[in-house]
Amino acid sequence: MDHPRLSKRMSELGLCSRREADAWIANGWVRVDGRVVDALGTRVAPDARIEVSQAARHEQVARVTILLHKPVGYVSGQPEPGYRPAIELIDADHHWRDDRAPIRFAVGQRRGLAPAGRLDIDSTGLLVLTQDGRIARLLVGGEGAIEKEYLVRVKGRIAADGLQRLRHGLRLDGVELRPAKVSWQNEDQLRFVLREGRKRQIRRMCELVGLEVIGLKRVRIGRVALGALPL
Secondary structure, three states: OOOOEHHHHHHHOOOOOHHHHHHHHHOOOEEEOOEEOOOOOOEOOOOOOEEEOHHHHHHHHOOOEEEEEEOOOEEOOOOOOOOEEHHHHOOHHHOOOOOOOOOOOOHHHHOOOEEOOOOOOOOEEEEEEEOOHHHHHHHHOOOOOOOEEEEEEEEEOOOOOHHHHHHOOOEEOOEEOOOOEEEEEEOOEEEEEEOOOOOOHHHHHHHHOOEEEEEEEEEEEOOEEOOOOOO
8 A cells, every 4th residue: 555645644643734735845844754855745654753844833823814704795715706705804994803813914814815614605604714724624624523503593384393303314415414403592593503514504404394594694613603703
C-alpha cells in the first residue's frame, strides 16, 4: 500500500489544511523525521514525525475567522449570476460595535475567506467564514461530527406522529436520516439539532409531516453560538 502524501497526513493530524500544507512544504517550513522536505507530492510513513517551523505557526495565527449573522437573500458560497455572496457583508460598516475581539477589520481579511458550511439563501443565522483550514475542517467535519442547531417557524397541521418522525424515521432521496433532536418551543416554532446537512433538509423534513417552514434561523454550530450578534 502506498504511503499517504505529506500534505494529506498533515491535514489528518490537524496541523493545517492540505492547501496550507502544500504552501508550507514549498516554503521549506516542514520537517519529516528531522529533515526538511520541500518537494510537493512527497509520501511519508504513517508514523513519521512531522514538525512545522515557527514561520508557519505565525502565518497561521494571523489568519482570521469571522462570524456573520446572515440575512435572507445572500448565498453562503460562490454565487451563480444574479445572486449575492455573503462575503459582500464583511466590511468595516458592518463590524459589530460590541465585538470584544481585539482584532479590527482590514480589507485584506477578506482574501481567502471561505464559508465553513453552507446556509440556504432563504435562511438566516450563523455563518462562519474563515481563512484557517483547520477551523473549517473542525466545523464541517465528517458526517455526524458536529451538531447544528436551528429555530424554525412553521405553519400547518402536523401529522399525529409527526414529531416522532422528525426525530427519527424520515427518508430523503431514498436515504434514512440520522436521529435528530426536535422539540416545540412554542405553538409555531420548532427547535432542531442535526448532525447532518442534506440540501434544504429541515424544510423537506417538515413537508413530510404536513408543515411548511416560513422562517429558519441557525443559532449554533458545535460550540460556536450566534448569541446576541445582530442581523
